[in-house]
Amino acid sequence: EAAVTQSPRNKVTVTGGNVTLSCRQTNSHNYMYWYRQDTGHGLRLIHYSYGAGNLQIGDVPDGYKATRTTQEDFFLLLELASPSQTSLYFCASSDAWGYEQYFGPGTRLTVL
């Protein structure tokens, strides 16, 4: 069974705060992804990566940075958090073909 873990599971910060969300996969997958999920918008891709050191821009990248430090680890950084970034964030991984994505349990972020 593919395994993707995320930390923290819940995070509360204030406007202007600095937040790092972590994701680790033990599937030996090439691709990793960060999504946000909001009612009425579904899953929206923020950033993704096909290997250590690589970063691809997603569909809603503004206000977010990401870094893939190893095959296993992918981080999402919010350097000046805003209330509009309050959301449920999912990390996912997939093999080189990208046909099936395995999702982590999600991180609920609240920006006050």
Added chain:
Amino acid sequence: GDSVTQTEGLVTLTEGLPVMLNCTYQSTYSPFLFWYVQHLNEAPKLLLKSFTDNKRPEHQGFHATLHKSSSSFHLQKSSAQLSDSALYYCALRYTGANTGKLTFGHGTILRVHP
């Protein structure tokens, strides 16, 4: 660019009735289509994926047929169960360059009641 449209935000059904969730798409190239399901407080997971040879994928009683002529990949089930209540996403990946990127629709909530 690629896009996926799910016209219904919410579908409410009585247990035992048939299910059909709509999905249409726009893609420059011939795509692969997927259905993902997300139960309450869980992560999304793959339910079905299309084939290129017109086979009909099936899983847990759900099936979907890719109709290239109408650019559709509707999800169907003959008899809804209470446990089918969930959020369903249609997604596509085009069969061109290997980007690994999926494009998701906005999702359809299915609520099945007794």
